[in-house]
Amino acid sequence: MPTPSRYVPRCRSSPLPFDSHHARTPNIETAPRQRDRALLAVLVTCALRRGELSRTNSDHLAMRDDRWVFLDFKGKGNKTRSVAVPLWVKQEIDGWLDTAGIQKGPIFRRVLANGRVTANQQAHGGESCV
Numbered sequence: 001m002p003t004p005s006r007y008v009p010r011c012r013s014s015p016l017p018f019d020s021h022h023a024r025t026p027n028i029e030t031a032p033r034q035r036d037r038a039l040l041a042v043l044v045t046c047a048l049r050r051g052e053l054s055r056t057n058s059d060h061l062a063m064r065d066d067r068w069v070f071l072d073f074k075g076k077g078n079k080t081r082s083v084a085v086p087l088w089v090k091q092e093i094d095g096w097l098d099t100a101g102i103q104k105g106p107i108f109r110r111v112l113a114n115g116r117v118t119a120n121q122q123a124h125g126g127e128s129c130v
Contacts, residue, residue: 057105061085067085
């Protein structure tokens with residue numbers, strides 16, 4: 001065994017077939033990742049609660065005074081409120097809606113393992129997993 005002062009461990013790392021930045025960037029081409037990206041954008045920027053997010057549907061999203069808003073949905077304590085939606089978040093939601101083929105009903109729906117989006121069902125059965 002070599003003496004501790006001379007022993008230098010070797011780092012064996014295999015090179016990646018692509019640069020490391022792409023290894024950390026999520027692939028938004030898949031339906032679940034695109035849904036999750038839109039879902040997180042709404043949660044973070046619009047400050048919605050889980051229950052409010054699980055109850056949002058395509059009727060709540062509308063343009064008012066030259067900006068996008070989630071209109072008139074019941075919040076905490078059964079209070080009705082409207083929340084502004086930044087343009088980039090609206091673009092994320094539109095990307096998800098186009099991918100999923102959603103015209104009406106709940107915005108965030110369950111995506112099956114085969115990539116198929118369920119019809120008129122909320123993601124993971126409502127707010128329990130949001």
